[in-house]
Amino acid sequence: MLTRAQVDPFVRVVGGVLRIRYLADPDGRVTPFLDRLLRLVRRLEGRSLETVVEALRRQERRVRDASRLAGISRALIEWCDFDAPDGAQQLEAARREVFMTRGAIWPPIPGDALLPFASAAASLGVTADSLQRTLYDDRPGARRLRRVPDGDGRALLARYNLELARGVLRDATRVELQTRGGWRDVFRAVKAAGLMHELVREGARYRLVLTGPAAAFLVRPARYGVRFARVLPVLARSPGWRVNAEVLRDGQPCRVQLRGRARALATGAPVGVEPRRERYDSAWERRFVRDFRASSWAKEHGWHLSRERSPLSSGGTVFLPDFTLRHSDGREAAVELVGFWTPEYLTAKVAKVRAAGDTPLVLVVAKALAVGDGGNAMHDVGGERILWCGQHPRVGDVMRLVERVAQSPPR
Structure with a gap:
């Protein structure tokens, strides 16, 4: 800064x-x-x-x-x-040994300048002359430039x-x-x-x-x-x-x-870097996006999917859904795909969804992604905004639930 x-x-x-x-x-x-x-x-x-x-x-x-x-x-x-030079982490111990050696052979005599460095240099696998030159290379200013963007x-x-x-x-x-x-x-x-x-x-x-x-x-x-x-x-x-x-x-x-x-010219205002490619937390999410864009819901029914565009807030809880789905008439709903889960994690997540009242949020849970015996333990968990699926969610099943819960945002 x-x-x-x-x-x-x-x-x-x-x-x-x-x-x-x-x-x-x-x-x-x-x-x-x-x-x-x-x-x-x-x-x-x-x-x-x-x-x-x-x-x-x-x-x-x-x-x-x-x-x-x-x-x-x-x-x-x-x-x-910037990175510390090779061997910098050992220099503090090397200095201690050099100083103790210098004290043991005091007073110095002409020609013995490198003598205190000999034993410490041998333990580090370097020459005494090299150790003398790099003895303080663990200071911040000695860090080496490794990469320039x-x-x-x-x-x-x-x-x-x-x-x-x-x-x-x-x-x-x-x-x-x-x-x-x-x-x-x-x-x-x-x-x-x-x-x-x-x-x-x-x-x-x-x-x-x-x-x-x-x-x-x-x-x-x-x-x-x-x-x-x-x-x-x-x-x-x-x-x-x-x-x-x-x-x-x-x-x-x-x-x-x-x-x-992000794409503004760098003249007169702070601007960000070019936006990165869409990131997905799993291949499961990537496949859902691909299937949705190829479906009639995107091509004929007026629904548009965006990646993590808007959060949701209800009852003091903030939801960061994976996707936001918006219809051309203004209705919208959020979709969250639950990856690998345990019964404890899913119980807490479902409790938050239910506490959110009529918040337009759809929770998609795959039984196949349960950890351990979680799938059998949670088979009775349900709700009008919770969708259970097999290995992969079907776009039609998700969108029919989205149609039921979607709302127009308040003005």
Whole structure:
């Protein structure tokens, strides 16, 4: 994440609204420069982090704004992969042995500089001279550059702008976000960051409100800002997203709005990476999608299937279904395919579905995927929104149940 010194020069507050001066490329000169930075770093693969940082710092003579370059360099370095040198994990013990040996043969005499390194070097399988040169290679700056991502200057520009937005969220006290997809990954990121959330439905869309677990009792309300910032890179991978945040700036509250699209040009706003191919948790889900798209329900009856587009919230419980099915007349229903299950897991899942009342959710359970004797133990579990199937769910059976429970979203 960028430091405050790398963010503050490009932020100003006007009328209670915080505005970020993103890096744009109106005349086409920024992207080629960023491409050169990437080529420079790729030539340094295998070199230390300190070497890479110094090489990027020397590019200051090519730019007018050293603060911009410092932020871009940090974003680029955090994009790369660095590993500790081979044998670094043994250096602490080697140093201890070297120091003890030096103390045992004190005072030194001319020509014995490598003598304390001899026994430790032998145990590591290296020469004494090599150990002397690498004795402190377990420090952070000695990490070696292993891989530079395949992105180009546009990707680096987008990443830098996104890091600027993350730097602003460091001072956030409350965050509201919306997205057109990727809810499962967003909730995972929220959970990993240890944040509290409230899911609010607004018509056909949802708004996720994030706060810290003890935000109301803190002297420093922006304490959770770093955690908010951790969610933004995950959110930026969705097809389209928006963030409204309350931020403390110089002790004064202000508002900031961030938005982005995965395929947007990297000019003037934080944008995400290109969306990844559809991911499926199992071949079972992949087959269901293939069968649905080949069926008359998709071709003739007006139903459309999307992968994990919208969450469902009911009774304080948030459901992250595998699929959302929408009809051309506005009705929609969520479908969740239960993979391998135990009686305990399924009992808890069914209880949540029943507690959700009339929430348009269909639970598809395959008897063949029961773990142990689960299938026999749960044969009497049923309900109007629970569908039992054999090895694979039939599209017709699922869709007839969807037709019964589907609802139009509230306005």
